Amino acid sequence: MTARSPRLRVPITALALILLAALAVGAHPEDAAADARTTIHRVTVPAGHFVPAGPDMAYQNDGFVLSLNAGQGFFTAPVPYHYDGTDHVFFTRVELLGVDGTPNGTCLTMYRAQPGDFLDVAMGDACAPTAGPGSAVFVPSPRRVNAGQRAYLWLRIGRTGSFYGARVTYTTNP
Amino acid sequence: MRLSIRTLATALAVTLLAAMLVAGLPGTDPEAEADLGPIEAVTVSAADFHPWIGGLNYQNQGMWLQAEYGQVARIPLPTNMAVRITNIKVRVLDDDPDNNMCISFGRAEPSDAASTLVGPQCTIGSNPTDPQTLTMQVFTNVTRFHTPYLFLVFEDSNADLRFYGATVFYREII
Numbered sequence: 001m002t003a004r005s006p007r008l009r010v011p012i013t014a015l016a017l018i019l020l021a022a023l024a025v026g027a028h029p030e031d032a033a034a035d036a037r038t039t040i041h042r043v044t045v046p047a048g049h050f051v052p053a054g055p056d057m058a059y060q061n062d063g064f065v066l067s068l069n070a071g072q073g074f075f076t077a078p079v080p081y082h083y084d085g086t087d088h089v090f091f092t093r094v095e096l097l098g099v100d101g102t103p104n105g106t107c108l109t110m111y112r113a114q115p116g117d118f119l120d121v122a123m124g125d126a127c128a129p130t131a132g133p134g135s136a137v138f139v140p141s142p143r144r145v146n147a148g149q150r151a152y153l154w155l156r157i158g159r160t161g162s163f164y165g166a167r168v169t170y171t172t173n174p
Numbered sequence: 175m176r177l178s179i180r181t182l183a184t185a186l187a188v189t190l191l192a193a194m195l196v197a198g199l200p201g202t203d204p205e206a207e208a209d210l211g212p213i214e215a216v217t218v219s220a221a222d223f224h225p226w227i228g229g230l231n232y233q234n235q236g237m238w239l240q241a242e243y244g245q246v247a248r249i250p251l252p253t254n255m256a257v258r259i260t261n262i263k264v265r266v267l268d269d270d271p272d273n274n275m276c277i278s279f280g281r282a283e284p285s286d287a288a289s290t291l292v293g294p295q296c297t298i299g300s301n302p303t304d305p306q307t308l309t310m311q312v313f314t315n316v317t318r319f320h321t322p323y324l325f326l327v328f329e330d331s332n333a334d335l336r337f338y339g340a341t342v343f344y345r346e347i348i
Binding site: 051052053054055076077078080082083111113115116118119120147148149150152153154 | 216231338341
């Protein structure tokens, strides 16, 4: 076995270190960290968060339950997701909590407002069960909301309905 | 193979130089600032707003808002960091050159029973049907002792002007 020339030691060692560094960079430890950062969040939007769509509705909002005295009413509330500077929020599940003796009498829709485009996009809806109080679930689609957009809920409630709130599940990574 | 100190130092210097070339030399990023993080944004939709006093006429469709006089909304900034609000972009459709809307940024300081206001910035209704993007420069710091909010003032009942939302740009104070 022949000993290597001392003149080759520097470039060989440097190349080995560069290769090692490149492998370390190529491994993208932040990718692993990104996976680890994927966190499931659940927030409850209580009845008390909803504001009437106009001033002429005969309603009563006790904070924990919202009901009408006559006719039907429309209410809206932003989804209070915790925005931590990530580029996107991904909504995975919305659960309406309420009851209405009339089928399809009390329904909840999630929208994605896009002020920059002067439009919104429906993400899904569900109607309260006729026996309960109980829950109804939908899986939002599309589910992604970015920093220039805002998710909000739109509630239609009937005279025989009681709305207690919504549970929203989301992640800050897909 | 035994390495001399000189060989190892030379190899390390070459490696460091290569790593700097890959990662970028320190101090050459034009966006870098010592005390501020990157630009982030959060959007406030019409659904976030509610009338500032009772008895006013308004219509809140979640996606857009028409109103008589004042409407107010909290800005859903992250609560786990101090930030500097840099500017706010507001999206408005205004079909009436005579009626306008103004927006102000507010920073409530409940512990001092005080509030700081920036603005107002108002629409220019001279170009009917054109969408408008108002840009308001703010440059105000918000800490966990403050509550940031937006205050809209609509001229008259203003049925021809629709507010669609505002995107608030900020940078973390490091």
